[in-house]
Amino acid sequence: MTTLTSAKASPLKGTIKVPGDKSMSHRAVMFGALAEGTTTVTGLLEGEDVLSTAAAMRAMGATVNKQGDTWTITGVGTKGLSQPAETLDLGNSGTSARLITGIIAGYPIKATMTGDASLTKRPMKRVMDPLTQMGASFQSNDGKMPMTVQGSAALQAMHYDMPVASAQVKSAVILAGLNAQGTTSVREPKPSRDHTERMLGAFGVSCTTDGNVVSIKGGQRLKAPANTVVVPGDPSSAAFAIVAALLIEGSEIIIENVGLNPTRTGLFDTLRDMGGHLEIINRRDVGGEPVGDLRVKHSSLKGTTVPVSRVPSMIDEFPVLFVAAACADGETFCDSLDELRVKESDRLKTMAENLTACGVKCEEGEMSLRIFGNGTPPKGGATVKTHLDHRIAMAHLVLGAVSQQPVSIDDAAAIATSFPGFVALMNNLGTRMG
Numbered sequence: 222m223t224t225l226t227s228a229k230a231s232p233l234k235g236t237i238k239v240p241g242d243k244s245m246s247h248r249a250v251m252f253g254a255l256a257e258g259t260t261t262v263t264g265l266l267e268g269e270d271v272l273s274t275a276a277a278m279r280a281m282g283a284t285v286n287k288q289g290d291t292w293t294i295t296g297v298g299t300k301g302l303s304q305p306a307e308t309l310d311l312g313n314s315g316t317s318a319r320l321i322t323g324i325i326a327g328y329p330i331k332a333t334m335t336g337d338a339s340l341t342k343r344p345m346k347r348v349m350d351p352l353t354q355m356g357a358s359f360q361s362n363d364g365k366m367p368m369t370v371q372g373s374a375a376l377q378a379m380h381y382d383m384p385v386a387s388a389q390v391k392s393a394v395i396l397a398g399l400n401a402q403g404t405t406s407v408r409e410p411k412p413s414r415d416h417t418e419r420m421l422g423a424f425g426v427s428c429t430t431d432g433n434v435v436s437i438k439g440g441q442r443l444k445a446p447a448n449t450v451v452v453p454g455d456p457s458s459a460a461f462a463i464v465a466a467l468l469i470e471g472s473e474i475i476i477e478n479v480g481l482n483p484t485r486t487g488l489f490d491t492l493r494d495m496g497g498h499l500e501i502i503n504r505r506d507v508g509g510e511p512v513g514d515l516r517v518k519h520s521s522l523k524g525t526t527v528p529v530s531r532v533p534s535m536i537d538e539f540p541v542l543f544v545a546a547a548c549a550d551g552e553t554f555c556d557s558l559d560e561l562r563v564k565e566s567d568r569l570k571t572m573a574e575n576l577t578a579c580g581v582k583c584e585e586g587e588m589s590l591r592i593f594g595n596g597t598p599p600k601g602g603a604t605v606k607t608h609l610d611h612r613i614a615m616a617h618l619v620l621g622a623v624s625q626q627p628v629s630i631d632d633a634a635a636i637a638t639s640f641p642g643f644v645a646l647m648n649n650l651g652t653r654m655g
């Protein structure tokens with residue numbers, strides 16, 4: 222385990238770019254691997270999670286290579302995926318696990334999948350249930366990995382009313398629907414990120430959205446796009462630098478080339494509600510996704526109540542929002558956070574325990590967290606547990622940058638799943654992590 226400590230930072234100054242969007246990078250590799258022809262991708266996140274997806278797609282017949290800054294993926298096309306010779310190890314990546322399960326469901330192949338100590342605790346029943354109804358079969362460790370999926374060439378389309386707002390479940394069913402007989406549709410209780418729907422369009426597949434229902438007709442084939450797939454910077458990664466700049470006095474930074482898909486930007490709205498200076502400049506459209514540069518200036522934040530309708534659009538940003546709330550003046554309340562309990566760690570419990578250890582008063586509910594900030598820097602001075610969770614790790618390094626005493630994390634290794642180079646990038650801006 223690599224411990225890491227973050228001490229009080231100097232004002233953050235400078236212009237940065239964050240690594241490519243994790244969700245879009247997974248999808249670019251998966252769809253390229255399924256398509257006819259060769260897909261080129263730039264801006265791909267070279268984090269461990271995406272490399273797990275690349276290894277799995279290679280093991281099923283695709284060719285995935287990197288030349289300079291460009292990734293090329295030659296897909297299996299009409300011949301279809303081949304059965305992997307060995308167990309697919311998906312490391313820490315829930316997105317790889319859920320989406321690849323959906324893909325395999327529509328091919329007559331069998332695959333066993335596993336992952337690290339975090340991934341093997343996460344629920345897979347949420348994809349096993351609908352895919353079983355469509356005709357795939359599973360063996361699992363009581364709904365968790367290791368899990369074996371037996372796909373089918375005769376998958377049946379279905380309508381699925383999703384019990385939770387989850388882009389991973391929605392995507393797994395849509396991707397299975399690609400190879401099913403008939404039209405598959407999914408209704409979500411609240412809209413979740415729509416990168417699958419958007420990017421399938423670039424691969425020549427029609428996937429329609431009507432309100433909260435997404436539909437796909439089976440039998441459509443993916444074709445490698447003529448244009449390069451350009452992946453923008455990940456707003457979920459930008460979130461750490463944004464919150465640090467808002468909290469550290471005298472800071473002003475620019476983050477270039479950040480994805481601004483409205484299903485992802487709930488944190489930006491929440492930080493503005495708290496009084497944060499967060500400006501979008503140079504808004505543009507890149508390959509079917511909105512992108513812009515962000516200017517962030519130190520601001521005095523006040524507590525807020527996050528509207529529950531906004532939760533899916535900032536689902537990965539709660540750990541760092543809680544850090545902002547811990548430094549804000551007044552109470553912050555976030556409800557309907559049950560999904561946080563099944564992320565890379567139980568993020569509600571982990572954050573409540575760790576913030577308490579750092580001198581922040583908070584109350585954990587069954588699916589809520591209330592944080593009592595008083596507008597002054599928290600005490601800090603603790604070593605916190607990260608439970609193989611990259612976002613817990615980075616959130617506490619941001620907390621250390623603003624606390625009275627340094628904050629240490631017990632293990633920094635998980636940061637590489639989504640944000641290789643995080644520490645160097647932040648230290649160039651003015652933090653003291655090491």
Ligand code: S3P
Pocket residue numbers: 243244245316386387388389390392413414536537560
């Ligand atoms: C993701 C969807 C979200 C998110 C995860 C990436 C995706 O998970 O937390 O980091 O790429 O589809 P859920 O769909 O389970 O909410």
